[in-house]
Amino acid sequence: MHPEEGNAGYSYEECRATADWLLAQVDIRPLVGIVCGSGLGGLAEMLKDQVAFNYKDIPSFPQSTVHGHAGRLVFGTLKGRACVCMQGRFHLYEGYPIQKITLPMRIFKLLGVETVILTNAAGGLNQDYRVGDIMILKDHLNMPGFAGNNPLAGLNDERFGVRFPCMSDAYDRDLQQLAFDVGAELGYSDFLRKGVYCVLGGPSFETIAECRMLHTLGADAVGMSTVHEVLVARHCGMRCFALSLITNQAVMDYESEEKANHEEVLETGKLRAEQLERLVSNMVLRIQHNNNNNNNEDDDNDINSY
Ligand SMILES: O=P(O)(O)O[C@@H]1C[C@H](O)[C@@H](CO)O1
Numbered sequence: 001m002h003p004e005e006g007n008a009g010y011s012y013e014e015c016r017a018t019a020d021w022l023l024a025q026v027d028i029r030p031l032v033g034i035v036c037g038s039g040l041g042g043l044a045e046m047l048k049d050q051v052a053f054n055y056k057d058i059p060s061f062p063q064s065t066v067h068g069h070a071g072r073l074v075f076g077t078l079k080g081r082a083c084v085c086m087q088g089r090f091h092l093y094e095g096y097p098i099q100k101i102t103l104p105m106r107i108f109k110l111l112g113v114e115t116v117i118l119t120n121a122a123g124g125l126n127q128d129y130r131v132g133d134i135m136i137l138k139d140h141l142n143m144p145g146f147a148g149n150n151p152l153a154g155l156n157d158e159r160f161g162v163r164f165p166c167m168s169d170a171y172d173r174d175l176q177q178l179a180f181d182v183g184a185e186l187g188y189s190d191f192l193r194k195g196v197y198c199v200l201g202g203p204s205f206e207t208i209a210e211c212r213m214l215h216t217l218g219a220d221a222v223g224m225s226t227v228h229e230v231l232v233a234r235h236c237g238m239r240c241f242a243l244s245l246i247t248n249q250a251v252m253d254y255e256s257e258e259k260a261n262h263e264e265v266l267e268t269g270k271l272r273a274e275q276l277e278r279l280v281s282n283m284v285l286r287i288q289h290n291n292n293n294n295n296n297e298d299d300d301n302d303i304n305s306y
Contacts, residue, residue: 009097009099009151009154009155010060010099010100010103010106011157012157012159012160014060015060015103015106015107015110016110017059017060018058018059018060018061018103018107018110019107019110019111020110021058021059022053022058022073022075022107022111023111025051025053026051026075028049028051028075028076028077028082028084029082029111029112030075030082030083030084030108030111030112030113031081031082031083031112031113031114031115031287031289032078032081032082032083032084032113032114032115032116032117032284032287033083033084033085033086033105033108033111033113033115033116033117033238034078034083034084034085034086034116034117034118034119034280034284035085035086035089035104035116035117035118035119035226035229036069036085036086036087036088036089036119037089037118037119037120037121037225037226037244037245037269038066038068038069038120038121038247038262038265038266038269039068039121039247039265039266039267039268039269039270039273040119040120040121040245040269040273040276041068041069041070041087041088042273042277043085043087043119043276043277043280044070044072044074044085044086044087046078046277046281047074047075047076047077047078047083047085048076048077048078049076049077050074050075050076051074051075051076052072052073052074052075052087053072053073053074054071054072055071055072055073055088056071058073060103061073061103061104062090062094062096062100062101062103064088064089064090065094066088066091066094067262067266068088068262068265068266068269069087069088069089070087070088071087071088072087072088073085073086073087073104074087078280078281078284078285079281079282079284079285079300079301080285080300081284081285081287083284084108084111084113086104089101089104089225089229090104091202091203091224091225092144092149092201092202092224092228093201093202093203093224098144098149098150098151098153098228099151099154101151101228101229102151102228102229102231102232104229105229105232105233105236105238106160106232106236108233108238109160109233109236109237109238113238114238114239114289114290115172115175115238115239115240115241115287115289116229116230116233116238116239116240116241117241117242117243117280117283117284118226118229118230118240118241118242118243119242119243119244119245119276119280120197120223120225120226120242120243120244120245121223121244121245121247121265121268121269122135122197122221122222122223122244122245122246122247123205123206123211123221123222123223123246123247123248123249123250123260124220124221124246124248124249124250125198125211125214125215125219125220125221125222125250125252126193126195126215126220126221127252128193129193129195129220129221129246129249130191130246130249131246131247131248131249131268132191132245132246132268132271132272133191133192133193133245133246134183134188134191134192134193134243134244134245134246134272134275134276134279135193135194135195135197135220135221135243135244135245135246136176136179136180136192136193136194136195136241136242136243137171137194137195137196137197137226137241137242137243137244138171138176138194138195138196139170139171139196139197140170140171140196140197140198140199140226140227140230141196141197141198141199141214141217141218141219142199142227142231143198143199143200143201144199144200144201144228145227145231149201150228150231151228151231151232152165152231152232152235160235160236161234161235161236161237162235165231165234165235166234167231167234170230170231170234170240171230171240171241171242172239172240172241175239175240175241175283175287176194176241178283178286178287179192179241179243179279179283180192180194182279182282182283182286182303183279185282185303186275186278186279186282186303186304188275188279191275193220193246195219195220195221195244196218196219196220196221197219197220197221197222197223197226197227197242197244198214198217198219198221198222198223199222199223199224199225199226199227199228200222200223200224201224202224203224205260205261206222206250206251206260208251208252208253208254208256211250211251211252212252214250215250215252221244221246222250223244226242226244230242241283243276243279245268245269245272245276246268247264247265247267247268247269248260248261248264248265248268278303278304282303285300285301
């Protein structure tokens with residue numbers, strides 16, 4: 001079999017066709033792309049002058065199947081900055097090929113996006129973390145990747161990026177610092193952390209032994225997303241910033257009565273939604289781009305305005 005037949009990915013031309021289909025229907029030219037994690041879709045609701053598409057209507061797009069992921073691609077402005085926002089993402093456990101769940105990153109790139117902000121819900125492994133903490137990602141552990149499940153596997157199209165992309169700079173350090181600066185101004189320092197996110201395939205939550213192992217390996221939080229998207233976004237040269245809302249404590253102790261569940265994940269999302277939205281929107285306001293074509297006079301520069 002030719003390797004191309006084993007690659008469930010989309011060609012450059014297919015990605016271009018989807019991006020052009022979108023660009024033909026919206027005037028907004030986003031420099032920032034946002035991905036909303038489980039229960040964090042409220043971020044998309046903040047966009048002004050929205051033009052929204054249901055995923056089912058977008059050529060080649062997968063459908064959202066998970067409660068808490070609305071399944072809409074929303075264009076609009078956040079604090080005066082042009083953005084595109086995935087209100088709902090795709091996960092490996094939904095049964096899609098890994099190239100399909102990361103397709104939106106290549107669409108972002110072809111729409112003109114330069115910076116991607118990814119959010120997720122995650123279980124806290126670090127014993128100092130509390131439910132409701134927001135962890136800024138400084139690095140990741142890619143468990144599916146260790147087993148050969150990487151979205152960049154298959155033939156490489158150099159129009160997207162190089163065969164062997166570097167990942168030691170996956171999470172932009174200036175954006176990490178910006179998050180801490182903005183967080184401090186908002187009074188969030190007490191619940192802002194920096195750590196390592198570990199992705200697993202899901203959908204089952206982790207066993208106690210698995211949580212202990214991941215913690216020993218250096219992970220501070222565990223989840224089921226984000227890393228695949230970062231690999232594809234970095235491959236095609238977009239800057240990445242990611243944060244995890246710690247929605248539950250990973251169970252590390254055989255005496256514990258705690259049981260991880262999706263309802264708790266969504267509930268914690270609701271409790272921290274407003275702070276998370278303020279943090280992201282104020283970061284968007286301050287991100288510098290080479291092509292800052294969207295400074296407008298209506299900029300809402302008040303850090304506390306919502
Ligand atoms: O899309 P994210 O990573 O926020 O979703 C997390 C992982 C699972 O999809 C789900 C578990 O509750 O939330």
